[in-house]
Amino acid sequence: MTKEQALQQLEELRRQIEYHNKKYYTEDAPEISDYEYDMLYRRLENLEAAFPELKSVDSPTNRVGASGYNTFAEVVHTVPMDSLHDSFSEEELRDFDRRVRAVVSDPVYVVEPKFDGLSVALEYVNGVYTRGSTRGDGVTGEDVTLNIGTIRSVPKTLSEPLPFLEVRGEVYMSDESFEKLCERQELLEEKPFKNPRNAAAGSLRQKDPKITAQRTLDIFVFNIQVIEGETIRTHHAALERLHELGFTVSPLYCRSGDIDTVIEKIREIGNLRGTFSYPIDGAVVKVDDFTQRETLGRTAKFPRWAEAYKYPPEEKETTLLDIEVAVGRTGVLTPTGVFDPVFLAGTTVSRATLHNQDFISEKDIRIGSRVIIRKAGEIIPEVVSVVSNPPESVPYRLPAQCPSCGEEITRVEGEAAARCTNPQCPAQLLRNLIHFASRDAMDIEGLGPAALEQLSTALSVQSPADLYGITAEQLETLERFGKKSAENLVAAIEKSKQNDLSRLLFALGIPHIGAKAAKLLSSTFRTMDALIAADEEVIAAIDGFGGIMAQEVYAFFRKRSALELIDRLKAAGVNMTGESAVSDTRFLGKTFVLTGTLPTLTRAEASKLIEKNGGKVSSSVSKKTAYVVAGEEAGSKLMKAQTLGIPVITEAELLAMTE
Template sequence: MTALDADPVEALTPEEARRQWGLIAAAVARANRAYHTLDAPEISDADYDALKRRLTAIELRFPALAQAESPTQAVGAEPSETFAKVRHAVRMLSLENAFEAGEIVEFDDRIRRYLNLPAGAPLRYTAEPKIDGLSLSLRYERGLLVQAATRGDGETGENVTANARTIGDIPHRLTSAPELLEVRGEVYMSHADFAALNARAAEAGEKTFANPRNAAAGSLRQLDAAITASRPLRFFAYAWGAHSEPLADTQMGAIDRLAALGFATNPLTRLCEGPQALLDAWREIEQRRATLGYDIDGVVYKVDDIGLQHRLGYRSTTPRWAIAHKFPAELAWTRLEAIDIQVGRTGALSPVARLLPVTVGGVVVSNATLHNEDYIAGRSASGEAIRDGKDIRVGDWVQVYRAGDVIPKVADVDLSRRPAEAEPYIFPATCPECGSDAVREEGDAVRRCTGGLVCPAQAVEKLKHFVSRAAFDIEGLGPKQIEMFFEDDQLRVREPADIFTLPGRDAANLAKLKNREGFGERSVSNLFQAIEEKRRIPLNRLIFALGIRHVGESAANLLARNYGTWEAFEQAMTAATVGEGPEWEALLAIDGVGRVLAASVVNSFHQAAERASIDRLVAMLDVEPAAQPVTAGSPVAGKTLVFTGTLERMTRAEAKARAEALGAKVAGSVSAKTDLVIAGPGAGSKAKEAERLGIETIDEDAWLRLIGA
């Protein structure tokens, strides 16, 4: 959702309500077409549900907006022009959605009031998993399958008869069936079949599907039925449309009759007495979600007595006697199969959860981050309990959380389902890649490999970082190629300098490269040319490319601007000693450079192996000095400034950028080397230190006059 829901509906004026209604209605209509017609969802189910709820709330508050063309009055979307149209004899409706337990209690109360049932009177429901697939209606006449149609907009669907006949779960002939029977259900794809389909597509260089629902919908709606036949589609029956005689007197009886006719029905469907039993069924099915082997996104509750269903009837788009209790879109429970340790370019040992695949927020998730060893143990870095102190063990049932594009995380553990044989996880004290000690420094939440460049995981990750977009960005040399070069003993690229030796290697090496997958004579020539073009590199990109811990793009830019040339930077870092000396103080004086970052940079230049690798690289490069500001006539060129307090006419970042553009250096602390302090309201210790040292201090207005702004 956006700022559209910032204000409660009750606070909207009619004009604002009309504006919001138009924006949301258009967004919902686009989402309907993308999901139902194009099989290419543009927004998550959670976002779609939130939009629909907001739209419904606005229409309840302002009934004049509830027009016939409102998306709240629509079912699905218009059928595609690709297929012949089929008009449904009985409309295929959607279901009202619920998200909270209280809504289920209210659903039961509403039905009892409508039926005028006395308090405590028995009222049975069915509860069944809500399959996340594509709705399909099958028409049988005298026991023969004569037509299959998608839901479409509820009134009119698409004729996919030829495709439906290829699905193994759909009988072509029924025995002992009514003269006319429309069987309705859901076409879906299992997790295992979905993974195999995507693997085949990737191997063939074809587009893969985001989730099993998209795969099922795209497979059923093929113009060539042979393509559908090659796809592993399945079908669950759970409802009916037109019929010449009733299947049974109850919902459960009708489901049993469909099973007797030869249809696959969901074995988890059960009878429930009252809302508490429905909620118990919801929790049980939600816990079993990951092991079902197919996607569900909630549980559907229906009044069991079909006679009561007829009395309750329908609203414009939904039956009164049924409701879908949805699962939280970004949460799911699944089993933790294993914990793997990955080693990054800085040597950090990162635990990764290997999960029984489960769909979360529309994406199939099989891996999730476990952060660090404290998180696994159920404590924070400071030793405080998290998750009520519950640790995470292999075999546990864990709750997985995913929001947008954020990496999935393990959020919670269900101790009631913990296997008796599950043992506490012991975090490794040695690197799984090179066997070096993995140590955790005081104050650090992460354990790190001490192997440095002898650790292959660190070496290859550093190389990947070196060729990344913000670093050297060598065209034709990405992570995949880096791994190939690193693992090949003949081509042997083990450190950045090796990349620049590739073009000059002998003809035999060139021939070996041409024989590698993805490389031919032209691509090899293009790669070598791209490498040569990157021998000249700006200072800031070189500093970033070195992969020094804590040095991101911003820090690299800071260092480059302040030292100007590689020679000045290299000499200063070589001369610096962590914690003491003028070079160390000068490094710390750079605004934005703290002790941790400064120590990391200095230490990198004092590690013999790493320093030798840097020297071999720089010997092959032409490093461009950092762009220097135009300082002619600047009143602050070459001076060191400190900003403190609150600036009222510009942000601190803007003031800093303006000063640096005029050739000044901006420091984060006041020292004897400071030339000028600009103090705004609230200036504290820095202003006092400037006064003690006798450093000139001016206010923001004087600063602006000084620079002519």
């Protein structure tokens, strides 16, 4: 390989790794598996070793992790929170052992599982928890004291009042908690986390500690960073002392001075990993004696006294016996493969999602295919590839009609998902009800997911229209409902009948129609009947509408199920007319952008005020922006406005402009 070719490959590898670092560490939304990332990283390391003169100062191999969004206050770590060098074979572990023995004599190692979560530091003053922070880039992290304080296994007071103690641990989410969270996210139409590690990271970095508390996080503590008041000389003694002080430490650690025994222990942990309730992605080997650690020292990025062994993803070959299609709560058809059962990463696997038609077609998955499967992130089974297809097999296609209600399935050009858009499809019942009652839709106070699930089961609420027939007497027979709460809910349902047409249009859940698009439809047609009678071309002509949006609206009101629902809502007394969105034209032709937290107005209230005066609200700043309304903690939008010379005003100035 020439120097020019190496430089080209290095630049491409660095670009890919930087991109995936941002997706993994900052956005908690990885796009590739840990193993694929590790292989990219190893290729970069090898290439930089072969061409050391091409290694740049800002190479990803010189840094730990990535910095997060600037959401929390910064914490400079007393002791750097290093990452570890990775091994992917037993021979590399033996190389590590040889390097250690070349510097110190008769080393003893401690072997522990490598937990797959978010690394944090906890600080205690006089035995009382005072601060918690994320690892960040290893030198500077984020202050997440309140959020870590919601984790039940974090001791708030130690068993002994040490003057100062700083420990390092790994916050994780159990498999059970992860599955429950994903179910909840699907129910609320939120994008689910890819794996437990990202779920833990996203949960720990919530602005509201109450949300963190609901996510059921846990922690293992595995290191003493700083201790005052006593001296500890080995890692094994430190783990025992941490346990005495009230911390949860790994139950699987062991000591040995023999590398063969160390490797055998790593194999044992690997064989057990599918049985744990918590995620692990490897094992860690550490020199036990702290004096020997000081002698061994560290590189610019890694300590020389520790090595992480990463388990390769386990893959098995099996036969696809059938494909079952389920309708999710968002109407999306999800095909699931049913396999001849195989034992994989500690559990028996017989099912795995096949995602969508594009995924099936790209891999040419057919009933009867011999396929390779593995567990993504050691949790979720997935199909890696097709080995062979039976001679008589045919390409698989998703059904054209909904398996639940029989309505025609639609797929918008450019989208991977095929979906049923019947608003009364039984498979989508609860999701539709939750959306219908939500704050930006019909805004029925007291009618959250838990209450709606109860109503759908106990009172056979099958459609949004059924809500308007519920009585206080019926509610009083249900658990958690008293006389007053029942009367309040019925009153809130009754109040929602007076909502503007725009809210109802949004509540119907028409694909691609958000709150803003619903307002445009309401202000253009003014009545539900006029909208139903409109041609697709007329809808597409609305300023701010696209062809796909118009197509979805027109198709929605051609469905018998949608028209039947609207007729029922009319009969119940739900308002079918819209107010004029504009009461004053002083902002006509002007576009506003809102950024930061305003003193008294919510984003929705400020947007409504601007729109009533003829203006538009955009989510991004451009040369066409007339004003940027900035509040506290305004971010990049404010900076861009200042760069472009766009006027920046306060909430008070906005209110003054509307007087």
